Amino acid sequence: MDTHPRALIIGAGFTGCALAYDLAQRGFAVTVLERGEIASGTSGRTHGLLHSGGRYCVTDREAAIECIQENRILMRIAKPCIEANGGLFVALSESDLAYGELFERGAQACGIPIEKLTPGEILRLEPGLNPDVLGGFSVPDAVFDPLRLAMAFAASAVKLGAHFYTFHEVLSLHFDGRGRVIGAQAVDRHRGSQETYMADITINATGAWAGIVARLAGRNVPVQPTPGVMVAYDQRPTQRVINRLCVPDDGDIIIPQRRMVVIGTTSFEVNDPDYIPVTDEQIQLMQNCAVQLIPALAGVKIRGAYMSARPLIAGMMSGRSLSRTFRCYDHETEDNLTGFITVTGGKATTCRIMAEITADLVCQKLGVSQTCQTAETPLADYHLYYQ
Numbered sequence: 316m317d318t319h320p321r322a323l324i325i326g327a328g329f330t331g332c333a334l335a336y337d338l339a340q341r342g343f344a345v346t347v348l349e350r351g352e353i354a355s356g357t358s359g360r361t362h363g364l365l366h367s368g369g370r371y372c373v374t375d376r377e378a379a380i381e382c383i384q385e386n387r388i389l390m391r392i393a394k395p396c397i398e399a400n401g402g403l404f405v406a407l408s409e410s411d412l413a414y415g416e417l418f419e420r421g422a423q424a425c426g427i428p429i430e431k432l433t434p435g436e437i438l439r440l441e442p443g444l445n446p447d448v449l450g451g452f453s454v455p456d457a458v459f460d461p462l463r464l465a466m467a468f469a470a471s472a473v474k475l476g477a478h479f480y481t482f483h484e485v486l487s488l489h490f491d492g493r494g495r496v497i498g499a500q501a502v503d504r505h506r507g508s509q510e511t512y513m514a515d516i517t518i519n520a521t522g523a524w525a526g527i528v529a530r531l532a533g534r535n536v537p538v539q540p541t542p543g544v545m546v547a548y549d550q551r552p553t554q555r556v557i558n559r560l561c562v563p564d565d566g567d568i569i570i571p572q573r574r575m576v577v578i579g580t581t582s583f584e585v586n587d588p589d590y591i592p593v594t595d596e597q598i599q600l601m602q603n604c605a606v607q608l609i610p611a612l613a614g615v616k617i618r619g620a621y622m623s624a625r626p627l628i629a630g631m632m633s634g635r636s637l638s639r640t641f642r643c644y645d646h647e648t649e650d651n652l653t654g655f656i657t658v659t660g661g662k663a664t665t666c667r668i669m670a671e672i673t674a675d676l677v678c679q680k681l682g683v684s685q686t687c688q689t690a691e692t693p694l695a696d697y698h699l700y701y702q
Contacts, residue, residue, distance in 0.1 A: 319344040320681050323498055323514035325485050325528055326521035328358035329666035330658060330673075332468035333689070334520055337667075337674040339475035340692070341685035346512055347469075347477065348501050350484035354465035357522050357588075358663065360623035362545050362570045362577045364556060365389060365397060365457035366664040369404055369429070370563060372421030373414075379425040381641075381665045386455060388667060389464075392693050396463040400571065402456025402556035404429075405437060406449040407607060411560045418452065418560060429454055443552040443609050456556040458570055461663070466697035468666075474695045480512075488517065488531045488655070496532060496654035516677050518656045522626035523588040525659040534650050536657050539629035540588040543580030544597040547618040551576055552609050559608065566604025575618055578605035588624040628660045641669045643676055656680075 322338045324331050327349035339345045349355070365386055368379035390397060406412045422429045429452045432440075437448050469479060482504040489498040489511050498513040519528045519536075529536040551571050559567040570577045578601045585591055598620045605612045628642055641661030646652040658673040671687045678685060 320516070320683060321346070321514040322677060323348070323512055323517045325499065325517065325519050326356075326524070327353050327465075327469065327479060327481065328356050328520070328522055329354070329465055329468070329663050330522065330661065330669050331520040332465050332472065333666045333670035334518060334658070334673055335472035335477045335479070336468045336475070336694075337670045337687060337689050338677065339472045339477045340688055341674060341678060341683065343683075345472060345477035346514065347472075347479045348483045348485055348499065348512065349479065349481045350504065352481050353469055353479070354462055356524070357623050357626065358465055359461055360621055361461050361663050362568070362579045363458050363461050363572055364568065364570050364664075365459045366662060367402060367454040367456045368425055368427050369402070369418070369422060369452075369454040369456070370558060370568070372425045372427055373417045374563060376421065376425055378662070379421070379427065381668060382662065383425060383427045383455075385665050385668050386457065388690050389459070389664070390457065392689070392691075393459070393464060393467055394693075395696075396459050396467055398458045400456075400458055400555050402454045402558060403432070403437060403441065403451055404454060404558045404560040405444060405451035405608070406560040407445055407447060408449070412449055414561050415450065415452070422452070422454070427454060441553050441555060441557065443611055444557065445608060445610055451560055454558075456558070458556065458572060459663070463697055464663070467694040470697045471695040485528065485531070489513070494652070496652065515681055516654055516656065518658065518673060518677065520658050520673075522659060523624040525626060525657050529657055532646070532652055532655055534646055534652060534655075536644055536659065537629040538659050539627050540585050541582055541625040541627045542585060542588075542591045542622050543582055543625060544593050544601060544620065544622050545577050545579040546598055546601040546605065546620045547572075547575050547577045548605070548612055549575055549616040549618045552611055552615070557608055566601050569605060569608055576609075576612075578602070580623075585624070591622050591624060593620050593622050626659045626661075641665060643669070643673050645676060645680075647680070
C-alpha cells in the first residue's frame with residue numbers, strides 16, 4: 316500500500332513546477348494539472364530576467380532581498396538555463412543621477428553587489444548605448460531561458476515520480492462531506508473526457524489566475540492581474556541587461572535573449588488575465604523607450620510584440636506600487652477551508668523560494684518532517700521531461 320501523502324498542484328508555470336519538484340523531493344506523490352502546456356501562461360511570456368534585485372531595492376526592499384538571494388541559488392542549480400551576462404543601471408538625465416544616490420543606498424541595504432561606473436567605463440562595456448549616458452552602476456543581473464527553466468524544474472519532479480497532465484483544465488474542486496477539499500475535477504482538452512484527481516492537499520499555483528481558481532472553492536484571493544507589453548528586436552546590440560536608473564517605469568529595461576533583445580514593460584491593471592490585447596500605442600511607447608537607451612534600435616526590425624500578466628497581490632496600492640513579493644495563503648487559518656492552499660505573487664526569479672515556503676506549509680499541515688533540499692541540488696536535464 317502506497318503511504319506517500321498525495322499533493323495535487325493546479326498550474327504548471329515556474330512556481331507549480333518548482334513546487335512539484337520540492338514536494339516530490341520530500342516524498343510526496345505529486346500530480347500537476349495544467350490547462351495548457353508547461354509554462355504556457357505568464358511564465359512562458361516573461362522577458363527572462365534573472366533579477367539581481369536592483370530594480371526593487373529602493374521601492375520594494377523585501378522583493379529585492381528575495382531576488383538577490385534566489386539569483387545566487389539559481390545560478391548554482393540551473394546553470395544550463397542561464398546566461399550570466401551581468402547588467403547595468405544607466406543614467407540618461409539629471410533626475411536619473413539623483414535617483415542613483417537612493418539606488419546605491421538601497422542596493423547596499425539589500426546586499427546587492429554593485430560598482431559605480433563613469434560614462435566612459437559604461438560605453439567601453441556597451442558601446443551601443445546612448446552616448447549621452449551620464450553614469451551608472453553594474454549589477455549581477457542575468458538572463459534565463461523561460462521554457463528551459465520551467466522544464467528543468469518539471470524534469471526534476473518527473474525524475475522523482477511526479478506526474479504532469481497538460482491540457483487538463485480544472486473545472487471544479489472536489490469536497491468530502493465535511494467541506495474539506497480532497498481533489499479536483501479536470502477535463503482533458505484533447506479528448507473531452509473528465510476525471511477526478513484525489514489528494515490529501517490541493518495547491519492553487521495558477522499565478523494571475525489564482526483568484527479565479529480560488530473562487531471554485533468559494534474563496535477570495537486578492538490577485539490583481541497586471542499585464543506588461545514587451546517588444547522584441549531582431550538584433551542583439553548589447554551583451555548585458557540594460558536598466559534605466561530611475562523609479563520603476565514603463566520601458567525601463569532591455570534584456571538580451573540569444574540573438575535578439577527585448578524592451579519592457581508597460582504596466583496596467585485588468586480583471587481578466589485571458590485575451591489581453593497588445594495595442595499599437597503600447598508598442599510605440601516601448602520602441603521610444605528602447606531608442607532612448609540604444610539609439611541604433613530605431614533602424615532594427617521588430618521581431619514581435621507580446622504580453623505577460625503579472626500576478627500581483629492587490630491591496631490599497633495599484634499599478635507599479637503593488638509589491639513584487641509573494642504570499643502563501645493557508646485557507647484553513649484564513650477562511651476555515653481545509654485541504655486547500657494558494658500561492659501567488661512573486662517573480663520568476665523567486666519561484667524556488669515560493670515553492671519552498673509553500674512546501675513547508677504543506678508538510679506542517681500533513682505532519683511530514685522533511686526539509687527542503689532544492690537550494691543545494693542541481694536541477695535535472697530538462698530533456699528528461701520528454702522521456
